Amino acid sequence: MNRPQFISFEGIDGAGKSTHLAATEARLRATGATVVRTREPGGTVLAETLRELVLHQRMDALSEALLVFAARREHWLDVVQPALQRSEVVLCDRFADASFAYQGGGRGVAWEQLQVLERWTVGGRTPDLTLWFTLDPAEAARRRAAAREADRFEAQELDFFHRVHAAYERRRQESPDRFECIDAAPSVQAVGEQLAAALQRRGW
Ligand SMILES: Nc1ncnc2c1ncn2[C@@H]1O[C@H](COP(=O)(O)OP(=O)(O)O)[C@@H](O)[C@H]1O
Ligand SMILES: Cc1cn([C@H]2C[C@H](O)[C@@H](COP(=O)(O)OP(=O)(O)O)O2)c(=O)[nH]c1=O
Numbered sequence: 497m498n499r500p501q502f503i504s505f506e507g508i509d510g511a512g513k514s515t516h517l518a519a520t521e522a523r524l525r526a527t528g529a530t531v532v533r534t535r536e537p538g539g540t541v542l543a544e545t546l547r548e549l550v551l552h553q554r555m556d557a558l559s560e561a562l563l564v565f566a567a568r569r570e571h572w573l574d575v576v577q578p579a580l581q582r583s584e585v586v587l588c589d590r591f592a593d594a595s596f597a598y599q600g601g602g603r604g605v606a607w608e609q610l611q612v613l614e615r616w617t618v619g620g621r622t623p624d625l626t627l628w629f630t631l632d633p634a635e636a637a638r639r640r641a642a643a644r645e646a647d648r649f650e651a652q653e654l655d656f657f658h659r660v661h662a663a664y665e666r667r668r669q670e671s672p673d674r675f676e677c678i679d680a681a682p683s684v685q686a687v688g689e690q691l692a693a694a695l696q697r698r699g700w
Pocket of ligand 1: 507508509510511512513514515516639640642643680681682683684685687
């Protein structure tokens with residue numbers, strides 16, 4: 497089996513992605529792989545600057561979509577594509593699915609417009625494997641409230657996160673083989689075990 501080389505982590509805020517990123521990176525490195533761990537929006541100086549704007553400035557929904565895809569193009573050209581060309585493994589905290597979920601599902605930007613941006617900016621390239629952490633939005637909100645101050649997205653109502661979840665599900669249905677769903681409700685250890693099993697199924 498070909499091991500997935502470009503792996504993304506997705507899910508609503510507070511589902512537990514960050515909690516499991518370092519262990520996943522360690523698991524991949526233990527096989528001898530060279531791993532680049534990165535995030536979106538971000539991963540380059542310019543893209544991190546755009547992240548600050550998107551997370552903290554009020555703006556129109558389409559402007560927000562254009563900025564996250566601009567950040568993605570910078571990150572793709574400077575970081576992700578070169579690493580893939582060097583045969584390294586790229587572990588990315590969110591990629592274009594997040595734009596369909598948040599700008600599409602959450603903010604109501606048309607799916608077709610996002611598809612055009614995806615083709616324009618990264619040639620339609622998707623991760624080889626997407627680890628999707630699923631959690632009830634109310635529980636995710638409780639976890640976030642206990643952990644940190646909210647940014648523009650995290651401050652949204654529960655209904656926003658239900659729409660984000662539904663848009664992730666639509667993306668999954670569009671390419672079901674790419675997704676591994678991780679039930680993020682149980683304990684950190686139990687979620688970690690699911691994640692390890694999913695990676696093992698995919699050859700890691
Ligand atoms: N399985 C879990 N059960 C209970 N709390 C968790 C679990 N996984 C993560 N948390 C806690 O929930 C909060 C949000 O987790 P985090 O990993 O930051 O989520 P994300 O990166 O998806 O936004 C953190 O305080 C984290 O310690
Ligand atoms: C990549 C991406 C993220 N986002 C949002 C989702 C998150 O709320 C936020 C930052 O994501 P994230 O890095 O997961 O935040 P944290 O580490 O604080 O959990 O950006 C979009 O709205 N569109 C996108 O394309």
